[in-house]
Amino acid sequence: MKIICIGRNYADHAKELQNPVPQQPLVFMKPSSALLVNHKPLYYPSFTKNLHYEVELVLKICRNGRHVQPEFAHKYYDQVALGIDFTARDLQDRCKAKGHPWEIAKAFDGSAALSEFISIDQVDLAAIPFSLHKNGTTVQAGNTKDLIFSFDFLISYLSQYFKLHQGDIIYTGTPAGVGAVAIGDRLEAFLELKNKEIRSMLQCEIR
Numbered sequence: 001m002k003i004i005c006i007g008r009n010y011a012d013h014a015k016e017l018q019n020p021v022p023q024q025p026l027v028f029m030k031p032s033s034a035l036l037v038n039h040k041p042l043y044y045p046s047f048t049k050n051l052h053y054e055v056e057l058v059l060k061i062c063r064n065g066r067h068v069q070p071e072f073a074h075k076y077y078d079q080v081a082l083g084i085d086f087t088a089r090d091l092q093d094r095c096k097a098k099g100h101p102w103e104i105a106k107a108f109d110g111s112a113a114l115s116e117f118i119s120i121d122q123v124d125l126a127a128i129p130f131s132l133h134k135n136g137t138t139v140q141a142g143n144t145k146d147l148i149f150s151f152d153f154l155i156s157y158l159s160q161y162f163k164l165h166q167g168d169i170i171y172t173g174t175p176a177g178v179g180a181v182a183i184g185d186r187l188e189a190f191l192e193l194k195n196k197e198i199r200s201m202l203q204c205e206i207r
Helices: 011-016 070-076 089-098 151-159
Strands: 003-007 026-030 051-053 055-061 077-085 112-114 129-134 137-143 169-171 186-192 198-205
Touching (some): 070 151, 077 169, 077 186, 077 198
Antiparallel strands (some): 003 026, 055 077, 055 169, 077 112, 129 186
């Protein structure tokens, strides 16, 4: 199973970190040891002093494919979830300054919190509202209609470089509002369904 992540896929998020809006997807990956499931807590890593949350809509690949054409991309995912891409921002800034890869800042154990998956039939794929609350206060609110690179474009683009396998997951990018967490903080991610129900999908405590 691959955990594929897309960076800077919302223009406002790219701008808030003073990064240019990308002209093509910015791709990085996480190992399976990064997964944090079943609402387990995240233990604050000792190697960072600036741990950030980034809530994202996550796709689950349902069939194998290479060189998927855009008009067929919608057939390659059938479930969505919410995830939090935890980032050691201080490490990432140092890596970026040196032109180094980001893995130590993005791919550490527990850095990919993930909710349960639900069928795409339960959401409006053209526009899925989602949000993240920290200690009961909304800190991020996004809608997939604002993605720079759509789900189908990402499927097609990624499959040109990596064979997609059933069970792979794609973190599709975070909206503006990322920020730091501290020990004792409680995060909760919400998704709006097609019937307008707001569902709590993911809870994570920082310890």
